[in-house]
Amino acid sequence: MTASTSVPPTASPPPVSEPAARFRDLLASEWIKMRSLRSTPWTITLTTLFVIGSAAVAALADYNKLAGSGASTREPRDFLPFDAYPAAGYLTLMLVAGSIGAVTVVSEYSSGLIRTTTVAVPARGSVVLAKAAVTAALWTVVGTAIATGSFLVSQAILNGRHAGVPITHPGVLRALVASALLAPVCALIGLGLGVLIRHSATTVLTVAFTLLMLPTIFSRSERWSADINHAMPVTAWRRLVQNWPPDPESLAYTATVPGSWIVYVLWPLIAVALAVAVVRRRDV
């Protein structure tokens, strides 16, 4: 008998029978991940309450002002967009959606879970796309609920001074849609930056800086500077919510409505495309 340590008899390995790889399985998987974190529903609930509350506060301020001015309550009023969609609430929503969008990927990198995920799904680009799709869907639902809620609450308050408008009023629907989509736009920008940066604190800081601080650096009095400013999501949102035409006498440049919609599309698209391109090349 020969020494056979190098070639012992082996049973045949179990055969691999595999169902087709389906993208919707990845969506379901990311959805399980999203809803199995207790912080997700808490953050969403608190943000919703805060943003709707800020609309109530803004509307109450105008409610009191209208009482003091003694203005005729019979006269029909125009929509007061920044009562329904006050900056205090919606800039906060941008910050929260951007950060949570970033955290969905950064938490995988910081814990190392991304390696477990990548061994399970070696198609890395598909994982990023699935995360982006689930993030976009979740924040579109939340954003719509918040935008609708803050509109209804603010108008209910203003109705006390007969200053409320119905949802069919001109300009209301555009403001509502722009405010609802602000959340998924920012969440996707955060997700893209999260994949690029991977480090929690740095990512959240970059998201806050990019979304909120950067636009204030570029004034609207110079053409080139105004162009950059108009390319920012927060400027786009303001322009879409604002229901009065730009003042022709003003020295400042004003963003256009179609241009602002393009900003809404391009930012998340570029963020996610960059993220997909980078994960394919980089070591996990």
Added chain:
Amino acid sequence: MIEVNELTKRYGDKTAVDRLSFTVHPGRVTGFLGPNGAGKTTTLRMILGLDAPTGGATTVSGVRFRGHPRGLRHVGALLDANQVHGGRSAAAHLSALARSNGIPPRRVDEVLREVGLADAATRRIGGFSLGMKQRLGIATALLGDPPVLMFDEPVNGMDPEGVLWMRRLFRRLADEGRTVFLSSHLMSEMENTADQLVVIGRGRLIAAESVRDFAARSTRLSVVVGTPLAAELAAVLTAAGASVEPEGSAGAEKLAVTGLPADRIGALALKNRIPLNELTTRTASLEEAFMELTADSVEYLAGEPR
């Protein structure tokens, strides 16, 4: 079957893995040994497609692992038990992974039961001990019922009962015809668990052979002989070409003999009418063989494994 061919990984000037080649066969437990920083984890990560090699290639069952759209049915891997999100429950963690690979949800309960975590299924992973996280990592690896399993330092943080359980599990997986590849720096664990060894040092291959062959490489293989006529026997053995070291205490003298097998020593003693009261072959432990071979890995560079 895992095949690694001329695999190289450089980080700047530092070469973590240097033209490494070896094959891990199915039906056996293969240990992957090396001192800290030898490049074990980097090699495993390249096999799993997490890191791109600088040079060379690696395949699992003949296919580059990264080419699979879904991985759990091909390879089960535990790289680091802490690579989980502490905020999720064990069941949620496994459910998300199972779902991504189209694995039925009942499989989650099965693997949790198999690793003994059924009672902890709904608890947050953040509250798990390292041993429990290792069990969860093994459950993750088993989820897709894969033909190839890879574990990086699996016994870390396990209690003795857990180590025993794991050892039996690895044996069973290999007996089922699967490829089982374990990295460890715990030599004693490998001695009890592995059939084959792949030993690396400074990113280079030192040995790829059976555990028994590896242990036999040690120069410290010796035979202990007890005799009342120690001086006479020492002279006889030295004359026959052995090197002899005195051992034991006065009145119970022993000799540690290297260079002659036990049967030759016995025959020489009989021929010279020297009575023996002990004749024991002392095999070097895997630990000793390992220390010796990795002490200067460059020296053992020459031999190619195949």
